[in-house]
Amino acid sequence: MGIELGKCTVDAFPDGETFVKIEENVRGEDIYIVQSTSPPSNHHLMEMFIMMDALRRSSASRITAVMPFYGYARQDRKDQPRVPITAKLVANLIVAAGANRVLTMDLHAQQIQGFFDIPVDHLYAAPVMYDYLKQMDLPDLVVVSPDVGGIKMAHAYSQVLNAGLAIVAKRRKSATEIESMTVIGDIRGKTVLMVDDLTETAGTLTTAAKLLKKKGAKRIYACVSHALLNDLGIQRLRASVIDELITTDSVLRGPIDGVKVTTLSVASLLGEAIKRIHSNSSVTGLFDFKGGRTS
Numbered sequence: 001m002g003i004e005l006g007k008c009t010v011d012a013f014p015d016g017e018t019f020v021k022i023e024e025n026v027r028g029e030d031i032y033i034v035q036s037t038s039p040p041s042n043h044h045l046m047e048m049f050i051m052m053d054a055l056r057r058s059s060a061s062r063i064t065a066v067m068p069f070y071g072y073a074r075q076d077r078k079d080q081p082r083v084p085i086t087a088k089l090v091a092n093l094i095v096a097a098g099a100n101r102v103l104t105m106d107l108h109a110q111q112i113q114g115f116f117d118i119p120v121d122h123l124y125a126a127p128v129m130y131d132y133l134k135q136m137d138l139p140d141l142v143v144v145s146p147d148v149g150g151i152k153m154a155h156a157y158s159q160v161l162n163a164g165l166a167i168v169a170k171r172r173k174s175a176t177e178i179e180s181m182t183v184i185g186d187i188r189g190k191t192v193l194m195v196d197d198l199t200e201t202a203g204t205l206t207t208a209a210k211l212l213k214k215k216g217a218k219r220i221y222a223c224v225s226h227a228l229l230n231d232l233g234i235q236r237l238r239a240s241v242i243d244e245l246i247t248t249d250s251v252l253r254g255p256i257d258g259v260k261v262t263t264l265s266v267a268s269l270l271g272e273a274i275k276r277i278h279s280n281s282s283v284t285g286l287f288d289f290k291g292g293r294t295s
Contacts, residue, residue, distance in 0.1 A: 001271040006031070008054075010047065018043075020050045027059040032103075032274050037071030038228060038251035045071065045090065049097040056098030064277065065099040068250035068266060069226045073108035074198075076115075091115040103273055105250060105266065106197045106225035121283045123273055125225040125248050128264045130160055132246060133193070133223070140218070142166050142190045144183075146208035150196055157195050157223070164190070168208040188216030194242075198226045202233035206240040213241045226250050227261070234259065 007023035033055070035048040048065065055063050072086035087109075094102060095118055102116060105123040113120040141163035145154035151167060158165040166185025192212050199205055199222075209220045220242050227247035229237070237245065238258045245261045253263075269286065276283050 001275065008051070010051070018047050018050050020047070020054045022051075022054050022058055025058075026055055028061045030062050030064075030278055031055050031060045032064045032066050034066040034068070034270070036068045036251055038069055038226075038253070039230075041071040045093070049093060052094075052097040052099055062100045063098050064101045064103055064274075065094055066270060066274065067102065067104040068248075068270065070104045070107055070112070073112055076109045076112055087112045088115045101277070103270070103277065105270070108197055121273060121277060123266075123269060123283070124287055125250070125264075125266055125269070126156065126160075127287065128248065128266055128269060129157075129223055129225075129246065132262070132264055133161060138191045138193065138219075138221070140190045142185065142187050142192050142217075144168060144185070144187065144192050144194045144208070144212065146194050146196055146204045153197065154195050157193070161193075163193070166192075168211060183211060183215050187212055189218055190216075191219045192217040192221065194220070194222045196222070196224050198228070199224045200228040200230055200233055202229065202236040202240070205242065205245075206236045209240050209242045219243050221246065223247075227253065229253060229256065 006026070009021045009023060011019045013019055033048060033051055035044055037044050052063055052065065072090045075084060075086040078085060091112070095116065099118065101119040101121070103121045103123065106125050107113070107122060110122065113122055141161060142165065143154045143158040143161065143163045144166045145151050146168050148167060148169060154165060157163070164185065166183060166187050168183055169181045194205060194208060196205065205222050209222070212220055221244050222242050223246045225248055227245065228251055234256055243260065245259060246264065247261065248264050248266045250266055272286060273283050
């Protein structure tokens with residue numbers, strides 16, 4: 001954006017507690033705190049809350065929490081007895097800490113926007129992904145949703161890329177184990193692009209890829225907005241039939257050996273959205289495409 005970062009000190013006390021001091025005058029300013037809640041999630045969340053509190057007490061006029069990845073979003077409803085709704089809890093904490101609005105990208109479930117009583121601008125990584133995929137010019141392309149919940153996203157990709165659409169119906173054994181069942185759609189002899197919002201253990205992606213290969217897919221690509229990738233996920237990707245994983249820099253992640261990972265930057269997308277919010281312009285205009293909106 002061509003704007004200098006604000007001056008602040010972020011340090012830790014000997015016991016691990018976070019210390020924040022804003023090193024310049026922010027009275028009456030429009031403030032944007034960029035913080036992704038990638039692992040260690042709890043540390044990054046607390047750091048953001050403490051910084052927002054410091055800014056609020058320094059009389060900032062407006063504080064926007066810019067969260068390229070919104071953590072704790074997977075628990076967005078009570079699907080078992082005696083479990084929390086952490087997506088709502090985090091929303092409450094963000095507001096309590098002093099945020100006046102939130103800017104985030106590719107939420108795990110769009111209804112999380114309704115957990116806030118402050119404005120939420122929800123971005124999509126899709127424009128960045130589309131540009132890269134169009135350059136690749138993949139032949140006989142079919143976009144596949146690795147689970148039923150991702151049909152809407154897969155449909156949007158298939159429209160813009162003029163590709164076919166297929167779905168992998170799955171059954172989840174546990175948080176780390178996936179049992180894929182069947183493929184709905186024609187993928188034999190085709191180039192397959194699986195799209196998803198988030199992967200950590202890569203169970204859904206690798207199991208679906210194995211099934212797609214078995215059903216006759218020629219080449220398999222995976223396009224994921226937030227690739228958190230723990231050790232188990234990296235191990236699974238190394239052993240998988242996925243030719244390339246395309247993702248963004250929305251989360252902090254070190255280099256990965258033995259897996260072809262292409263990381264695309266969403267910095268310009270976030271920067272443009274921040275400019276538009278500051279000038280009270282439309283953020284929606286970022287996502288108007290030939291072939292339909294991304295949402």
